[in-house]
Amino acid sequence: MMKHVLSIAGTDPSGGAGAAADCKTFCAHGCFALNVITAVVSQNTQGVRGYMDITPDLIASQIDAVFEDIDVDAVKIGMVSVPETIRVIADKLKQYQPPYIVIDPVMVATSGHRLLVPEAEQTLKEVLLPMADVLTPNLPEAEVLTGKSIESLHDMEEAAKAIAAMGAKAVLVKGGHRIADATDILFDGHDFHYYKGKRLESTSTHGTGCSLSSAIASNLANGLSLPDAVGAAKEYVFEGIAHAEPIGKGHGPIHHFYELYKKAGWTK
Ligand SMILES: Nc1ncnc2c1ncn2[C@@H]1O[C@H](COP(=O)(O)OP(=O)(O)O)[C@@H](O)[C@H]1O
Numbered sequence: 001m002m003k004h005v006l007s008i009a010g011t012d013p014s015g016g017a018g019a020a021a022d023c024k025t026f027c028a029h030g031c032f033a034l035n036v037i038t039a040v041v042s043q044n045t046q047g048v049r050g051y052m053d054i055t056p057d058l059i060a061s062q063i064d065a066v067f068e069d070i071d072v073d074a075v076k077i078g079m080v081s082v083p084e085t086i087r088v089i090a091d092k093l094k095q096y097q098p099p100y101i102v103i104d105p106v107m108v109a110t111s112g113h114r115l116l117v118p119e120a121e122q123t124l125k126e127v128l129l130p131m132a133d134v135l136t137p138n139l140p141e142a143e144v145l146t147g148k149s150i151e152s153l154h155d156m157e158e159a160a161k162a163i164a165a166m167g168a169k170a171v172l173v174k175g176g177h178r179i180a181d182a183t184d185i186l187f188d189g190h191d192f193h194y195y196k197g198k199r200l201e202s203t204s205t206h207g208t209g210c211s212l213s214s215a216i217a218s219n220l221a222n223g224l225s226l227p228d229a230v231g232a233a234k235e236y237v238f239e240g241i242a243h244a245e246p247i248g249k250g251h252g253p254i255h256h257f258y259e260l261y262k263k264a265g266w267t268k
């Protein structure tokens, strides 16, 4: 039976990041896509123009609407912007206990716009982070969480361990912001797993973090082990960047359905 995967995230009307990217990624993995909106964001491939947070009551009501009606096999959490949003999501997920929780600790969009207010960083760390089966910070996010600068692969390992010590069951420190390559490192609480990856020279990287965490949630729901779920997700994003079509005037989205389009003969 098709697995049901829930995104709790902000929007992107240009379709590359946030809820849109999450839902496309779930579908590309054969999962049924559910989504709860935390903030309506005005953004496109060129940047973020502004956003409005959804009230905590309405977020709670959306989560209730999903869980009272449908079995959820995995949850992915993205943009949470303010402490009230973080608290209501944590309370509701404690109530409903989904099998897997993947958290992308979104802080700042690549374009530079903050999607998490500075006052919410501590709440994210104390309230949400310990609920993560896997937390997926990029390098700047891992630096904020640990308070240490990260340059080498060794620094990434140390950061993953330090963040796991804060309560996340597993931590994937993503290397998309590295200069040398795009190696990601997973610490599963016991061992390190290395996902070596060539860095693609591309402007189609909008929403890579959203898509990666959603692919991990889908793969976990579909029964893969965590190391395999991360490996398959990394490959999905790599292929998505490599085969992206140019959309928009700035940093475009990845190709979320490359494998399906290839099978259908829709690729060039
Ligand atoms: N230019 C790139 N080439 C290859 N892989 C990339 C590139 N940019 C990002 N990735 C991969 O995309 C995923 C998201 O990484 P990252 O860009 O660090 O996250 P975020 O979008 O949260 O900033 C990671 O698996 C990373 O290795």
Ligand SMILES: Cc1ncc(COP(=O)(O)OP(=O)(O)O)c(N)n1
Binding pocket: 009, 010, 011, 012, 017, 018, 019, 041, 043, 078, 079, 106, 108, 109, 110, 111, 115, 205, 206, 207, 208, 209, 210, 211
């Ligand atoms: C609504 C929303 N959520 C998250 C992001 C950030 O997306 P991410 O995958 O981390 O990468 P960039 O889009 O910043 O490249 C977003 N932009 N919008």
